[in-house]
Amino acid sequence: MKLILFGPPGAGKGTQAKNISSHYSIPHLSTGNIFRANIKNQTELGKKVKSILDAGELVPDETVVDLVVDELQNDTYNNGYILDGFPRTIPQAVALDKYLALEDTAIDLFLTLSVPQEELINRILSRGEGRTDDTPEKIKTRLEVYYNETELVLNYYKKQEIVVKINGMGSIDEIFRRISTELDKI
Ligand code: AMP
Numbered sequence: 001m002k003l004i005l006f007g008p009p010g011a012g013k014g015t016q017a018k019n020i021s022s023h024y025s026i027p028h029l030s031t032g033n034i035f036r037a038n039i040k041n042q043t044e045l046g047k048k049v050k051s052i053l054d055a056g057e058l059v060p061d062e063t064v065v066d067l068v069v070d071e072l073q074n075d076t077y078n079n080g081y082i083l084d085g086f087p088r089t090i091p092q093a094v095a096l097d098k099y100l101a102l103e104d105t106a107i108d109l110f111l112t113l114s115v116p117q118e119e120l121i122n123r124i125l126s127r128g129e130g131r132t133d134d135t136p137e138k139i140k141t142r143l144e145v146y147y148n149e150t151e152l153v154l155n156y157y158k159k160q161e162i163v164v165k166i167n168g169m170g171s172i173d174e175i176f177r178r179i180s181t182e183l184d185k186i
Helices: 013-024 031-040 044-055 061-072 090-102 117-127 136-150 152-158 172-183
Strands: 002-006 028-030 081-084 109-114 163-167
Touching: 002 013, 002 152, 013 028, 013 081, 013 172, 028 031, 028 061, 031 044, 031 061, 031 081, 044 061, 044 136, 061 090, 090 152, 109 152, 109 172, 117 136, 136 152, 152 163, 163 172
Parallel strands: 002 081, 002 109, 028 081, 109 163
Antiparallel strands: none
């Protein structure tokens, strides 16, 4: 099962991706987590992207695509995966499709978590993960980036008829039950 978990910052992608991963035994690939780990370990990639993450801006497409394609070569992903935080731009979505076509495979489902904007801000401010981009100013930038650039990705996938909208309001368990209902149909 190959999934994309989509939605604005604070929609609960990371939390639900972890739930799906443990319940369905498929790996969770979060580009944000990979970048943060590289920053923590002060790798070349980490040094290159630190100021971009701190600003709440997007890492250049080529860097992200290379990272994901490289990561997906790993045998761990042979039986499927959950992409969280990728693709975030149309060129990334196109590059992913190109890669999948070469591998003779495709994404099964594109789940989009919908949450009103006020709720997103409250969730991010109260999650206390210590992220340098979880400040009011950076949240504003990240939401702008989402609505200006990333949301277009949703329309791109709508054409492939694999999009399912999930109500992202309610408890973590309630939201997970809505997701499972969709995944159990595959
Ligand atoms: P996330 O953990 O998904 O909220 O990502 C945190 C930050 O990592 C984002 O604000 C971007 O700076 C960067 N990032 C993660 N995924 C991508 C992506 N697909 N394209 C560009 N930048 C990304």
